[in-house]
Amino acid sequence: MTDYLFDPPEVFSLEVAGAAARYPVARIFCVGRNYAAHAAEMGNEVDREAPWYFTKQVAHAVHGGETRPYPPGTENYHHEVELALTLGAPVFRAGLKEAAAAIHGYGVALDMTRRDRQQDGKDNRRPWSLGKDVEGSAVLAPITPAKDFEPIEDKEIILTVNGETRQRARLGEMVWSCAEIVAHLSHYYHLEPGDLIMTGTPAGVGPVGPGDHLRGEIDGLAPVELTLIDAE
Ligand code: MN
Numbered sequence: 001m002t003d004y005l006f007d008p009p010e011v012f013s014l015e016v017a018g019a020a021a022r023y024p025v026a027r028i029f030c031v032g033r034n035y036a037a038h039a040a041e042m043g044n045e046v047d048r049e050a051p052w053y054f055t056k057q058v059a060h061a062v063h064g065g066e067t068r069p070y071p072p073g074t075e076n077y078h079h080e081v082e083l084a085l086t087l088g089a090p091v092f093r094a095g096l097k098e099a100a101a102a103i104h105g106y107g108v109a110l111d112m113t114r115r116d117r118q119q120d121g122k123d124n125r126r127p128w129s130l131g132k133d134v135e136g137s138a139v140l141a142p143i144t145p146a147k148d149f150e151p152i153e154d155k156e157i158i159l160t161v162n163g164e165t166r167q168r169a170r171l172g173e174m175v176w177s178c179a180e181i182v183a184h185l186s187h188y189y190h191l192e193p194g195d196l197i198m199t200g201t202p203a204g205v206g207p208v209g210p211g212d213h214l215r216g217e218i219d220g221l222a223p224v225e226l227t228l229i230d231a232e
Contacts, residue, residue: 012061014086015142016105017222023086023105023143026194028056029185030082030111030132034175034200041203051176051184054132056111056198061138064108064224068136070210070231074114077134079208080201081159081167081216081224083152084109085178086143091191099182102191103146108157108216108224109198110139115207138198141216141224148220152178155219157202161212169202171218176200 013022032052033039062068071077088104111132118131149155153172158165176184181197189195208214208228216224 009059012058014063014107014140017142017144017148019145024194025058025061025140025196026192028058028061028138028196028198029189030054030056030198031176031181031200034181035169035173035202036175037169037173037203038201038205041205051181053185054128056133056138058138060133060135061140062136064110064139064141064222064226066136066139067227067229070228071112071114071134071136072231073130074116074134076114076116076207077209077228078113078115078205079159079161079166079214080111080113080205081157082109082111082198082201083107083157083171083174083178083218084140084196084198085182087182087191087193087195088146089193091182091186094183094186096179096183099186100179102182103178104193105143105145106149106152106218106221107143108141108218108221110137110159110214110216110224110226111198111201112137112139112226113205115205139224139226140196142222144221156217158217159204160215160217161206161208163213166206167202167204173202174199
């Protein structure tokens, strides 16, 4: 057995509905601006030339249902509810058909964001890490196998804060389909099982604070929940 100076982190994994084996998460990719109405509310036009991405460390992923302190370094922490997808096969330089076939499952996710720090990055042409790669900011619900969820287009995605609806859209409103995203991203990475892609948020993002209870729902998937408490 390898002798480590300290205990290495445990593998972060998600429950898969109807399966005994869990999905171990190795990498988290996130799509920017994938709903036209959200791009508009952020002051951007949707770019149909190509999807684009940022990443979150798996170390910053948490399971739905957790209670987390309000993060340091922000006064404008935002909710973004998203469809996440997982992969069941390697995908590299793939076309749409191969990409679609490689999708293993889907889950509801929250891409929690320090909007003020993301705006700093935009203003100063610097990376978004402080805005997006926040501890506890990738909140992930259990995964449902693709065959039990597809077709996805008519399914509704909703985020409520303390029971009040803040975001509501149909998955068919996504600018880039799941297969298009997987195929495109596969021209930059050797995608493989363990990768998880958060596919972007619909309009209605906004701030949350200590005491707020967030619940993200997509028809047919297990919901994701997050409770925020006072900062440490
Ligand atoms: Mn997002």
